[in-house]
Amino acid sequence: MVSLKQLNYAVAVDKERHFKRAAEMCSVSQSALSSAIAEMEHQLGVQLFERDNKRVLVTAIGEQILDKSREILAQVEELLQLPQQDQKPLSYPMTLGVIPTIGPYLLPQVLPEVRESYPDFQLSIVEEQSHRLVELVRKGELDAAIIALPYPVEGLEVREFWQEDFFLVSHQSEKIAEQSEINAEELQSLNLLLLKDGHCLKDHAMAACRLNIQPVNETLGHTSLYTLIQMVAGRMGTTLVPEMALSQLLSGSSELVAIHLNEPGPHRSVAMISRPNYAGRSNIEALSSLFSLQLQHRDN
Amino acid sequence: MVSLKQLNYAVAVDKERHFKRAAEMCSVSQSALSSAIAEMEHQLGVQLFERDNKRVLVTAIGEQILDKSREILAQVEELLQLPQQDQKPLSYPMTLGVIPTIGPYLLPQVLPEVRESYPDFQLSIVEEQSHRLVELVRKGELDAAIIALPYPVEGLEVREFWQEDFFLVSHQSEKIAEQSEINAEELQSLNLLLLKDGHCLKDHAMAACRLNIQPVNETLGHTSLYTLIQMVAGRMGTTLVPEMALSQLLSGSSELVAIHLNEPGPHRSVAMISRPNYAGRSNIEALSSLFSLQLQHRDN
DNA sequence: TAAAAATACTCCATAGGTATTTTAT
DNA sequence: ATAAAATACCTATGGAGTATTTTTA
Numbered sequence: 001m002v003s004l005k006q007l008n009y010a011v012a013v014d015k016e017r018h019f020k021r022a023a024e025m026c027s028v029s030q031s032a033l034s035s036a037i038a039e040m041e042h043q044l045g046v047q048l049f050e051r052d053n054k055r056v057l058v059t060a061i062g063e064q065i066l067d068k069s070r071e072i073l074a075q076v077e078e079l080l081q082l083p084q085q086d087q088k089p090l091s092y093p094m095t096l097g098v099i100p101t102i103g104p105y106l107l108p109q110v111l112p113e114v115r116e117s118y119p120d121f122q123l124s125i126v127e128e129q130s131h132r133l134v135e136l137v138r139k140g141e142l143d144a145a146i147i148a149l150p151y152p153v154e155g156l157e158v159r160e161f162w163q164e165d166f167f168l169v170s171h172q173s174e175k176i177a178e179q180s181e182i183n184a185e186e187l188q189s190l191n192l193l194l195l196k197d198g199h200c201l202k203d204h205a206m207a208a209c210r211l212n213i214q215p216v217n218e219t220l221g222h223t224s225l226y227t228l229i230q231m232v233a234g235r236m237g238t239t240l241v242p243e244m245a246l247s248q249l250l251s252g253s254s255e256l257v258a259i260h261l262n263e264p265g266p267h268r269s270v271a272m273i274s275r276p277n278y279a280g281r282s283n284i285e286a287l288s289s290l291f292s293l294q295l296q297h298r299d300n
Numbered sequence: 301m302v303s304l305k306q307l308n309y310a311v312a313v314d315k316e317r318h319f320k321r322a323a324e325m326c327s328v329s330q331s332a333l334s335s336a337i338a339e340m341e342h343q344l345g346v347q348l349f350e351r352d353n354k355r356v357l358v359t360a361i362g363e364q365i366l367d368k369s370r371e372i373l374a375q376v377e378e379l380l381q382l383p384q385q386d387q388k389p390l391s392y393p394m395t396l397g398v399i400p401t402i403g404p405y406l407l408p409q410v411l412p413e414v415r416e417s418y419p420d421f422q423l424s425i426v427e428e429q430s431h432r433l434v435e436l437v438r439k440g441e442l443d444a445a446i447i448a449l450p451y452p453v454e455g456l457e458v459r460e461f462w463q464e465d466f467f468l469v470s471h472q473s474e475k476i477a478e479q480s481e482i483n484a485e486e487l488q489s490l491n492l493l494l495l496k497d498g499h500c501l502k503d504h505a506m507a508a509c510r511l512n513i514q515p516v517n518e519t520l521g522h523t524s525l526y527t528l529i530q531m532v533a534g535r536m537g538t539t540l541v542p543e544m545a546l547s548q549l550l551s552g553s554s555e556l557v558a559i560h561l562n563e564p565g566p567h568r569s570v571a572m573i574s575r576p577n578y579a580g581r582s583n584i585e586a587l588s589s590l591f592s593l594q595l596q597h598r599d600n
Numbered sequence: 601t602a603a604a605a606a607t608a609c610t611c612c613a614t615a616g617g618t619a620t621t622t623t624a625t
Numbered sequence: 626a627t628a629a630a631a632t633a634c635c636t637a638t639g640g641a642g643t644a645t646t647t648t649t650a
Contacts, residue, residue, distance in 0.1 A: 002376065004304055005640090019605060032641045034605060039640095046383040047579040050440070053604040053649050057440040059579035060392040061383060068379040072372055076302065079368040083346040083361060092360040140350070140357040155624085279347035279359035305615090319630060332616045334630060339615095353624050353629045455650075 004076060006040040007069040009033050010048055014066045017056045089286040090114075093122035096287075097133040097145030101201040101225055102270060105245040106146065110294040117290065130200045137273055144274040144284050146291075148200050148242075150207075156273045159284065161292035163266035164243035166208050167258040169250070171235050181262040184209035191237030193228050201225070201268075205240040208267035225249065232256060242268060244295065304376060306340040307369040309333050310348055314366045317356045389586040390414075393422035396587075397433040397445030401501040401525055402570060405545040406446065410594040417590065430500045437573055444574040444584050446591075448500050448542075450507075456573045459584065461592035463566035464543035466508050467558040469550070471535050481562040484509035491537030493528050501525070501568075505540040508567035525549065532556060542568060544595065 012022035013033070023033040041048050048062035058066065085091055098107065107125065114121065126133075126142060133145035134153055147153075149160065168187070170177050176190065187209050194202045226249065228239045233253045240261065241249055250256050261267065272288040274281075312322035313333070323333040341348050348362035358366065385391055398407065407425065414421065426433075426442060433445035434453060447453075449460065468487070470477050476490065487509050494502045526549065528539045533553045540561065541549055550556050561567065572588040574581075 001304060002380065004301065020603095028640095029642055030605075031607080031643080035607085036640080038606080044380070044383045050575065050577050050579055051605065052577060053602085053647095055440070056605095057575075060394070060443070061579070064382050064392070065379060068375060068382065072375045072379065075368060075372045075375065079365060079372065080302065080344070082364050082368065083344045092364065094360070140355070143360070275350065275357075277350050277352060279350055279361070320628095328615090329617055330630075331618080331632080335632085336615080338631080351630065353622095353627090356630095 002040060002043055004073065006036050007073055009036045010040060010062075010066060011069055011073060013037060013049060013056060014058055014062075019051070019056065090118040090121040090283055092280075093124065094143045094280065094283060094287075095124040095126060095141070097126045097128055097136055097142045097147075099130055099133065099145075099147050099200065100127055101195070101199060101242065101245070102146055102148060103127050104224075104226075105242075105248055106270070106291065106295070108248070109244075110291045113294050114287070114290060129198050131198075134273065137275060140275070143278065143280060144272050144287075146270060146272050148204060148268045149271050150204075150268075151200055153273050155276070157276045157278070157284075158271050158273050159288045160269045160271040161288040162244070162270040162295050164268060164270070165265040166205055166240040166242055166261045166267045167246055168238055168261055169229060169232055169241050169246075169256055169258050170238040171232060172255050172257050173235065174238070176238070176259065177257045179259055182259045183262050193231055193237045193239045195225070195228070201242070204268040208240070208261060208263055208265065210263070229253075229256070244270075302340060302343055304373065306336050307373055309336045310340060310362075310366060311369055311373065313337060313349060313356060314358055314362075319351070319356065390418040390421040390583055392580075393424065394443045394580070394583060394587075395424040395426060395441070397426045397428055397436055397442045397447075399430055399433065399445075399447050399500065400427055401495070401499060401542065401545070402446055402448060403427050404524075404526075405542075405548055406570070406591065406595070408548070409544075410591045413594050414587070414590060429498050431498075434573065437575060440575070443578065443580060444572050444587070446570060446572055448504060448568045449571050450504075450568075451500055453573050455576070457576045457578070457584075458571050458573050459588045460569045460571040461588040462544070462570040462595050464568060464570070465565045466505055466540045466542055466561045466567045467546055468538055468561055469529060469532055469541050469546075469556055469558050470538040471532060472555050472557050473535065474538065476538070476559065477557045479559055482559045483562050493531055493537045493539045495525070495528070501542070504568040508540070508561060508563055508565065510563070529553075529556070544570075 009022065009026055009028075012025045013019060016022040016025060019034055019037075020030045023030040026033060037048065044065065046061045046065075047059050048065060050057040050059055103125065111123075114123065126136070128136070130147045130151050133142065133147055134151075134156065136142040137145050137156060149158070168176070168182050168190075170190070176182065176186070194205055196202070225239075225241065225245060229241070229249045231237065232239055233256060241258065246258050250258060272284055272291075274284050278284070309322065309326055309328075312325045313319060316322040316325060319334055319337075320330045323330040326333060337348065344365065346361045346365075347359050348365060350357040350359055403425065411423075414423065426436070428436070430447045430451050433442065433447055434451075434456065436442040437445050437456060449458070468476070468482050468490075470490070474490075476482065476486070494505055496502070525539075525541065525545060529541070529549045531537060532539055533556060541558065546558050550558060572584055572591075574584050578584070
């Protein structure tokens, strides 16, 4: 098999039309270059150069082979450049998973900043529930995912970048709406609407209020936090909403109030998960710290 | 510097997603492949594969590098193919010189056959006088040239492929026109028109008839054999014409006759010259033997 | 004779092999 | 416990150097 070194040597000879000078250009001895060219000619079965003690000419087939060689060497140069470009963070596409109770609230707050800081960064978002995201990250179909903890993620690397509490959202006409805080016990008397099983938000909410009652909307099909809020606005009950979703969910209806759940927290934390030997660790760090900063400063 | 072997190995790992199988595909041990990949990753400064004991995943940057690698390897394959195509004769372009007293008479007789036998062969023709052709061949600007011998061509490879005699061409009204042969001495009395100095045909003609008189048209500028024939047709004298040019030059005017010069010959021979270490020797042989055959069979 | 490439010979770096260890499931 | 990759260690090939010879203008 022909080698890149040989191609390099041949191109140098073509450029210099002189073995000795070509050898100097390649920082090798004349003998090394000479035998390398000879070996290459032997391997290819054709003569590349016509040479005597005065001149070096290129054969017709040699011309073709040298053209191809230059092309190849240029491509190798390009290949060697690829890692350089990779050094700057977020320089190549990533696919990021996110759960439905985080995505719609976190991403609008952070993606504009990502876009501004790294205009060329291509980020694909996949929205799935936690168990599916964990599976996809494990399989390597996702580079990383954002889920809410606690959640079983054995064997994956976890970067928490946000903690938050839950707030009870109720209609202002409810009696409870006058309180500024609420304790877990008081929830018992309320008509609490939560998401279906499978959504970790339900588990976290129930854990936060040390609850094991069945919430009332269990028979509903696929539901979103937004739908629940619409139901609350329609006075069909109350619901628990994580802090990051509050402002967005309440911005529409001024009749709703949010009451802090007065239980020791944080009630859930938000984390980026990835495979432990994922190569783009620096990207994950860049992204999660950027997310963290944006969340902290979003009130500004 | 990264090597083609490394690229090969990396592409194999990408294909198999398994180091052991990739190693088998490359006919090396798992250890060899493993350390080659590790070395490559180290040289490039990036991780290509994310691997544990169960799976091999490709990193984002690895994907880019592998794409480029495949491209490079494909080009190397193309490079290796080039010499194969070169094996068939006359497969790449040649530049051939030819003197003016051969070109217009030889080439129309042989080029159609060349074109038919090797439709893809690209041949450039340069028409110059012998001394210039020899210089161009020596410099490597011509692959070969066709000249008439004898001529000083020290250091060049010579392939004679045709010998011929001279014929005196005269108007049928001349007394000499009744002879079927003519001796050198008889030329003394004729008004002999020859080409200017520089054309070897003049030297060969004069040598053939052991002549050292100055022919009459010495003051004419750039002249061709065709012009001389026109002058002969105009009864301005006679001239000597090599055999290969006869039929073509006489075809126009039926008033001209050709008389064989009855001197020991051959009076000139036609040869292909090239540099001794010219790589396309087989092409020269193919061309000159084809020319030779065509000339011998042209009467058929 | 001089200039350049080819060759002879030696040495060392490294690619590759075998056997073993580490690692993660 | 198993399967896979990494590693340790050894060997041999071939790439590169120095010095010399060959070639040809």
